Amino acid sequence: xxxxxxxxxxxxxxxxxxxxxxxxxxxxxxxxxxxxxxxxxxxxxxxxxxxxxxxxxxxxxxxxxxxxxxxxxxxxxxxxxxxxxxxxxxxxxxxxxxxxxxxxxxxxxxxxxxxxxxxxxxxxxxxxxxxxxxxxxxxxxxxxxxxxxxxxxxxxxxxxxxxxxxxxxxxxxxxxxxxxxxxxxxxxxxxxxxxxxxxxxxxxxxxxxxxxxxxxxxxxxxxxxxxxxxxxxxxxxxxxxxxxxxxxxxxxxxxxxxxxxxxxxxxxxxxxxxxxxxxxxxxxxxxxxxxxxxxxxxxxxxxxxxxxxxxxxxxxxxxxxxxxxxxxxxxxxxxxxxxxxxxxxxxxxxxxxxxxxxxxxxxxxxxxxxxxxxxxxxxxxxxxxxxxxxxxxxxxxxxxxxxxxxxxxxxxxxxxxxxxxxxxxxxxxxxxxxxxxxxxxxxxxxxxxxxxxxxxxxxxxxxxxxxxxxxxxxxxxxxxxxxxxxxxx
Numbered sequence: 001x002x003x004x005x006x007x008x009x010x011x012x013x014x015x016x017x018x019x020x021x022x023x024x025x026x027x028x029x030x031x032x033x034x035x036x037x038x039x040x041x042x043x044x045x046x047x048x049x050x051x052x053x054x055x056x057x058x059x060x061x062x063x064x065x066x067x068x069x070x071x072x073x074x075x076x077x078x079x080x081x082x083x084x085x086x087x088x089x090x091x092x093x094x095x096x097x098x099x100x101x102x103x104x105x106x107x108x109x110x111x112x113x114x115x116x117x118x119x120x121x122x123x124x125x126x127x128x129x130x131x132x133x134x135x136x137x138x139x140x141x142x143x144x145x146x147x148x149x150x151x152x153x154x155x156x157x158x159x160x161x162x163x164x165x166x167x168x169x170x171x172x173x174x175x176x177x178x179x180x181x182x183x184x185x186x187x188x189x190x191x192x193x194x195x196x197x198x199x200x201x202x203x204x205x206x207x208x209x210x211x212x213x214x215x216x217x218x219x220x221x222x223x224x225x226x227x228x229x230x231x232x233x234x235x236x237x238x239x240x241x242x243x244x245x246x247x248x249x250x251x252x253x254x255x256x257x258x259x260x261x262x263x264x265x266x267x268x269x270x271x272x273x274x275x276x277x278x279x280x281x282x283x284x285x286x287x288x289x290x291x292x293x294x295x296x297x298x299x300x301x302x303x304x305x306x307x308x309x310x311x312x313x314x315x316x317x318x319x320x321x322x323x324x325x326x327x328x329x330x331x332x333x334x335x336x337x338x339x340x341x342x343x344x345x346x347x348x349x350x351x352x353x354x355x356x357x358x359x360x361x362x363x364x365x366x367x368x369x370x371x372x373x374x375x376x377x378x379x380x381x382x383x384x385x386x387x388x389x390x391x392x393x394x395x396x397x398x399x400x401x402x403x404x405x406x407x408x409x410x411x412x413x414x415x416x417x418x419x420x421x422x423x424x425x426x427x428x429x430x431x432x433x434x435x436x437x438x439x440x441x442x443x444x445x446x447x448x449x450x451x452x453x454x455x456x457x458x459x460x461x462x463x464x465x466x467x468x469x470x471x472x473x474x475x476x477x478x479x480x481x482x483x484x485x486x487x488x489x
Contacts, residue, residue, distance in 0.1 A: 037121040037129050037440040038092075038385035038423045041074045041113050042363065044433040045135035048224040055225030056138055060108070061200055062234040066225055073112040074133030075222075077165045079237055080107050081153050082125045092118040092404055103127065106199045108165055108237050118383070118406055126153070126444065128164050132437030134361065138168055139224040143279070145170040145181050146362060146437035147255030147347075150248045156448030157260040158189065158247055162240040166219040167250040167437060169231070170276075181252035182216040183231075185274045186240070187334075189262065189454045194242035199235035212303060212456060214274075214334055245450075251276045254435065256362030256428045258376070259337075259345040262456070264449035266344055266366040267293060267374060270456065271337040273347040277330050283353040286328040288335065289346040291375045291413055292318050296341025300326070303334035305459055313341065321413040323377050327354050338457045344376050351430060360430025364438050367423045367446035374416045376424065382409040383425045387443055390420035421446060 047056065047069040055068050069075065078087055080103030088100040089111055098119070099111050113119060113131075121129055128151060136144050145168045152159030170181025186194060188209040197204040198220070207215050220233035240248060247262075251274040261268025275286045290298055292313035300309040311324045327350070337345055344366070350358045359379040368374040370390075376382075386392060386401035393399070394407060395415055401407075416422060421443040 035123045035126050035442050035444070036387060037442050038387075038425070039076075039119055039121075039131055039440050040383045040425055040427070041115050041117045041119070041131065041133065042427060042429065042433050042436065043115045044074055044133040044436065046071050047074065047133060047137055048135060048139050056222055057225050057227065057229075058222040058236050059220050059229075059233070060235055062202060070112055072115050074115055074131065076111040076113050076119075076121070077130045077132075078103065078109050078111070078121065079128045079163060079165050080105050081127060081163055085127060086124040087127060088122050089113075090120045090122070092120050092406065106163060106237050106239065120404060121440065126155070126442075129440040130165055130167065130437065131363075131440065132168070134433050134435040136435040137437065138222050139227065143170060143179070143253045144168050144435055145183065145250070145252030146435060147251050147257045147275075148249065148364075148437065148439045149257065149260055150250070151439055151441070151445055154448075155444035156264055156450075157445065158245050158262065158264070158450060160242040160245055162248050164238055164240075164248070165236055166221040166231070166238060167252070168221045168223070169218050169250070170252040179253065179279055180218060181250075181276055182218050183221055183250040183252070184217040184219050185249045185251060186215045187247045187249075187272050188213045188244070189246060189456070190244040192242045192244040192246055194240060194246060196238055196240045198233040199237040199239070203233040205232070211454065212336070214303060247272060249274060253277060253279060254349050254351060254361055254430065256348045256360055256364050256426065257346070257438075258364045258366040258426060259347050262450070263453055265369060265372075265446050266376075267342050267372065269339045269342060270453065271335070271345045272456070273335050273337075273345070274333065275335060275347045275349065276332045277349050278332060280330065281351060283351050283358055284330060285350050285354045286331060286333050287348050287350055287354070287359070288324070288326045288328075288337070289348065289356065289377045290324045290326070290337070291344045291377050292322070292341060293343060293373060293375050294318060294341030296339050296343075298324065298337065298339040298343060299457070301336040301338070301457060303336065305336070305457065308335075321375070321415070323413055325356050336456050344374070346377060346426075348428070358430070360428030361432070361434050362428045362430065362436045362438075364426045365423065365441045366426070367421060367441055367443070368416050368418055369446055370418065370420050372417070375413060376426070377413050378409065378411055378426045379428045380411050381427045382414065383407075383427070384409060384416070385423040385425070386418075387421035387423060390418055392416065392418040392422065
């Protein structure tokens with residue numbers, strides 16, 4: 001563990017020296033800058049693990065496609081939301097165009113991106129983009145998989161229309177029920193009917209849910225060559241539609257994820273997140289890390305609205321950058337988090353020791369809106385991308401930032417205020433980047449807001465129960481009346 005920490009620290013130091021003058025090149029992506037996605041590919045062991053069969057399998061249009069990922073590279077999957085979408089991938093530090101293509105709706109392309117690359121993906125219309133890597137990333141014989149929220153087609157992570165490439169699950173061997181981490185969780189913000197189908201329409205499933213209802217499944221995803229896949233579907237791309245707003249996500253062993261607010265963005269007072277850890281390992285625990293932006297009381301519920309934990313933040317806590325690290329042990333948790341003041345929420349897991357320093361492996365994203373105060377915690381480091389020319393105040397220090405500039409941040413709590421948008425990638429190397437992944441976000445995902453606030457923390461009125469009681473009371477009164485009447489006679 002010490003070697004891993006030292007190696008990462010040395011790598012981080014080299015990056016700090018390299019980027020200390022903020023020399024980052026302004027990338028010339030011509031006229032495609034309608035939608036912009038930033039990211040960093042961490043240095044990871046090769047895909048797949050070198051003791052397994054080499055090569056990667058994925059199902060496209062009902063056929064198994066096999067390929068080998070070059071040594072020193074990780075994956076960037078991009079799926080189209082509309083026909084004729086132009087996509088370009090750039091290296092941020094050199095400005096070099098790495099790849100380009102045109103995608104139709106439900107069509108996916110996979111780019112190989114060299115580890116250590118800071119990149120920018122630009123597209124003419126909105127797309128879904130997911131990065132992943134590590135030697136356990138696709139190997140079902142190990143603890144593969146990662147956690148992420150799937151973005152909605154029209155922005156944000158709440159909606160009724162989703163097109164996504166399924167993230168890998170924790171373990172796809174059907175007999176290992178204690179290891180399975182499902183890569184499809186649907187959470188109903190209101191009563192809803194939903195339908196899920198793969199890209200070729202050969203597989204489909206549907207259900208109806210009450211508010212706070214949850215459906216989950218293991219969907220077809222990328223696996224190591226010759227591995228057994230128990231995932232449903234005949235393609236790795238899926239389309240979900242619902243009659244009312246839902247949130248859709250993946251949960252996997254070792255997850256690290258910044259939770260979007262139910263009201264939009266990453267700062268809010270109401271959140272939902274699954275966090276599953278059922279395999280007994282030293283220091284393995286489900287944890288929440290909550291940072292306050294205002295004084296207030298935070299209550300954590302399970303899906304049945306049992307109170308799991310409570311915490312009070314004061315104004316002093318806010319100004320001192322205090323945070324709440326709460327461990328819940330092993331289990332399958334469906335958190336509903338409600339606060340009286342604005343907060344940010346990380347749902348994660350530890351391994352080796354139950355502490356903030358042992359979160360990971362994983363990476364996750366969050367972002368800030370123009371003139372928004374954002375506070376967040378990172379267990380190791382973070383990369384801040386400036387989406388536009390602007391002024392950014394980082395932990396009290398004001399900087400002039402150009403479009404595509406990068407700033408590296410160390411571990412702990414950070415405060416960001418900017419005149420424009422920022423995208424922030426959290427890095428949690430854990431045991432050494434063996435499995436990691438996340439969907440990328442763009443400014444629209446951060447800006448999307450919802451005025452409709454579902455009441456997730458109150459039990460629905462049991463009208464049928466009350467009606468039954470009312471009928472019982474009427475019957476009792478009728479019997480009493482008959483008894484008294486007959487007695488008088």
